[in-house]
Amino acid sequence: MKIKRRDFLKLSAATGAAATVFKKPVLNAFAETKKKSVLGEREGKWKPSTCQGCTTWCPVEIFVQDGRAVKVRGNRYSKQNDGKVCPRGHLSLQQVYDPDRLKVPMKRTNPQKGRGIDPQFVPISWDEALNTIADKMMELRHAGEPEKFALMRGRYTYLRDIIYDVMPKVFGSPNNISHSSTCAEAEKFGSFYTEGYWAYRDYDLDKTKYLLVWGCDPVSSNRMVPASIKKLGDVIDRATVAVVDPKMNNTSAKAHEWLPVLPGTDGALALGIAHVMLTEGIWYKDFVGDFKDGKNRFKAAQEVDETTFQEKESHGVVKWWNIAVKDMTPQKAAELSGVSFDQIVRVAKGMAKAAPNVCVWMGPGCAMHVRGGYSAMAVHALAGLTGGTDNEGGSLQTAKIPVNKLDKDLLKTFQDDLAKKHSKMKKIDQRGYLNLPAISKGKSGGGVATNNAANGILNKDPYEIKMLVGYMNNFAFSCNGTERWEKALSSVPFIVHLTTNASEFTQFADIVLPCVVNKYEKYGFVKTKANRYATCTLLQPVIEPVWDVITDETEFPFLLSEKLKERGFPNLYDALTTMYADPETGRKAKNAKEFTEYALKYYTAPLWDGKKDSHGDKINGWEDMKNRGMWNSEAYKYKSHWGGKYKTKTGKFEFYSETLKKALGGHAEKHNVDIDKVLEESNYTARGEMAFVPHYEPPHRNGDMKKYPFVFIDYKSRLNREGRSQNCPWYYEFKHVDPGDVSHQDSLKINPVDAQKLGIKDGDKVRISSIGGSGECVAHLWEGVRPGTVAKAYGQGHWAYGRTAAADYAKAKERGINNNTIIPWDIDRLSGSNARNGGQAVVKIEKV
């Protein structure tokens, strides 16, 4: 570093005369900035990725300055969010720059496990971590018991195939347990056993004339959140909006109708609405059909002769009437559901008048009950009665996204005999057992029962789990009945956790591997839909990872496969490098980074390789795909499944579900019992023909209402990035954007009438207890909840995760109380879902 300008050492002279032109001093270390007014945003670049804060899975762009992520917006090419994000999008910046992120691998040094027992983690090298994991895996193979390895998946991208399918299957384990049934499986049950669609539906808000939202809050959570936020104002202007939710939510606050249903009685309310439509003769006849002579025979409590009715796009409406609807008069529905008779009639007539442009938006609140399967069907049946299913202004299925699939045949060639045999063994979540049909997509044991894995592990049934790898999951927080998970995890001898933060699940782990924050640092892709457009959107590392972390779904299996190869088991390495060779060059990956990109290219190639018409955006090659970050389909075609093309047994929209009848029959046959027995074992009350139609099941409440007099309502905060945003200070600062919530506290909403009876004042600390657990929160007196019910948003109550999330991480002291501790362990056995809604939890409230 030298003085480069001699004149730098020259003195400036005082001139003494103001008129003299001032000579600026000579600069050496500086140069003058090029002349432009110093104003405005500094240079940066918007880079595309995907937000996975909720299940909308928004294509986003992130503004990067000096290698740092500083702002978030929607992807400019998105036909779903028009370049906007919901509050979660912004909140996530505090996740990637979370001061409590793991920055190195660590291992447990305290062999004792349990909540509140310090794991005494110490940092270790990547090599030590991976060697230890590989050794443990080889032990299982040497002992001939690879099935005792389990992989548990939380939030994922579609690159999951690698860690979730290929890895366990080639290794020899059947146990890949997803978190899916924590979210939505009972909801999907509702649409599958009516219209043959096992997925979230899409909603045509632009064309709807009547929007019936049931058990969710579209402008806050569930589906297509930014699109819903954008459109709701116009929908309210143009159409009628009715919201069924036991507590006031954001959509109901703005809507024409709020139907505050008693938790768990959704089936009765839905049937009551159906009863009005049928008896009034105002169902949508172009879809459902009509009496042959045009005379309406649907009269309360009276059976109807099936042969007098000619159906069109549907199947079994008269049977349904006879079995389940005829006695559910609006009076009776009002009595059971707590929604007024007048309102039931008004909503039914309003919907009928708007038919077929009726959008029935069925959410988890009406489905994720202990007996929620039929309730979900009942609500979705209203889409059938109004002709709003798969129709303009209604609920829709999806356009195709032509990405490549996992090559299952090729996968099999890498399985040795041990793997082939053991990967077909029963799974640890006991799906398909007599009392757990989990009949996803019509198949006994076809779906996951995430919450029941805790039972399988604890009871060592079907066998012991000796090694568990979890990624981006936190079942000890996110599954109702947390105490059961704490016990189950404590009993597993060796746990590996791939995570960004030391979460509750991590506290039971033996090896912890720091991972990428998906929106900012990870490669992946997801498929999603909204506004009639299906979308494939990439997750991409828009910044260099802040710490020395790996990508869970791709780098971990790759690095592990190298270690297993060193130990004489090359199958996984061979499988990965062969199955995911670069689709353009055929090159095999030489390292984990290359592997990740090749895998992503393999799956998404049909969208950008130009070989076939993708029926969507035209993308010119891989670089273009990465620059845009996403692909849109053509608009979904209305009525794609009308004309007998529903994927049900009959091809029709089934009010009498032949599809369910077959599925239940198959399960019963497998266990050599009748269907009634299956329902009894599954904690359902239906017997006989009732089992095949949408009907009302009395809500199952866990606990004696004499001791626990309040029904507990759980729902999602609009600031929840699942359970992961609670270490973000902004979460608490803006918690009051959830109706009835107060910033910086875990608010239990209680009606002032009840509060007065209990001598509780606003802001009092209260203890809430159920048969599942107990904890402290703060009472907020609020008219948005019905007397006899109390409501609290899911999210707070972490005892780990970070300095902001937990009251005291070192002492495992929670901040607020986790709803999943209050909601006792239970599931919906037909779908395999966690049961957290429908008022299964009853509680008592005491002033502290």
Place this chain on the structure above:
Amino acid sequence: MNEIETKLQQSNGLRLLAACFYEPDPTLFEEEKMCRNISAICADICPQACAAASDMYLALQNSSLQDLQIAHAELFLGPFELKASPYGSTYLEKARRIMGDSTMQVVQLYRKAGLEVDIKEPPDHIVIELEFLSYLFALETEALQNSESTQVAKLRAEQKVFQERYLLPWMPEFIENMKKGTENNFYLALADCLEKFLCQLTVPDQSIPTYECNGTQKYAAATAY
């Protein structure tokens, strides 16, 4: 000395002191009469530093280029531990690290003044910071000459922020490190001269306590916003 001349001399002095922290070039220093100029400036505006300035002059006469180079490297360059790290952030950010937060902030101040760093050193290097302050004083001289009172006020505010938050807080420790870190008379005298010269500067607006020679890093917290 009137106000304008004082400002100008302060500007000159800071620029020459900055020059002393570059790689030593005794020929250039001699040709440009650097030490003599420093002495003259000190005589005008900072009599306390006169002795140190003479010492610098003598030391420069009596040191070989190699001695100077070795001493300079040991103090400021490495490759081993720097005896007196010339980077502000080393002192201002608690864990000794270059390109810390305070660095980002000084860059912003430079940018505001219409400057960008034009040498390959982090922006909180001593030569850059001293030159920046010199530059601000030069601009003030100009503004005073033109009787632009708003501009003068603005520049004084900038000087105040820069001195109080970024430059002065780390000077005592840096100067101390220099004194402990070398036996070379030129750099010992330079440390002394710099210390006295800075003492002589006034921070505009007396409502906030100014720099104290033996003060601790009382402004360190303020750099952290």
Place this chain on the structure above:
Amino acid sequence: MKTQYAMVIDLKKCVGCGACALACKTENNTALRKNGQTYNWADFLHETTGKFPDTTYKTLPVLCNHCSNAPCVEACPVEPKAMYKTPDGITMHNDERCIGCRACQEACPYSMEEVRRDGEYGEYSVISYNEEGEPTHPFYKDNRELIQGCTSSGIDTARAVGATPPHRTLYDHPDYEDVRRPNIVEKCIFCEHRVRKGKLPYCVEACPAGARIFGDINEPKSEVSKLLNKHKSKVLKPEEGTKPNVYYIREYGVKG
């Protein structure tokens, strides 16, 4: 006629989601709540009325009203004023001139010297004050590690990426910094660093509902003028005589 920038908030479109306020925090790098100061340049008030089930719930987004008759400007004691009106009608704050006396905060009818609660209890403050001698972002100055040697810390994170806060959006403006120093006040400046570059204030740009509309109220063809002609509008605390330039149109809910 000279420009008067204004904002119209269409309550029918607003769903109270919080995106505007969070986006503002990312744009302007405002601090976390401390010392009774929220540093929320955008915030919300909520109101629940009626008895179950005839309950009404409303959200009202709030921000600096950029009053034409601004008491904060009136109260600012320095000369030239640190709080002043720009020719475009923005109530601007000059960081350099501010002496942190908080007279503006006291004078503003939409500000509180200490915010104890939140919008659910009707509390917010347009103007916040940065305490003297305290860092603006102490969260990222904290060197505590949750698990020694394994997890990061606030200061570690800030250092790793070279900025505080780490997600700091860098911009320049002659009057204000992208992170404000101690011992001065701060508030919404209508993102003038964006507006003067032809962009919208960031909360407007980020609003997913399209409920925030920004423009020159003295230009009859502007969207804000058209909306105010078409709909009845309200301002906050008209009785204070501040002449706010943030207007609210339509009702939040169908039921009023």
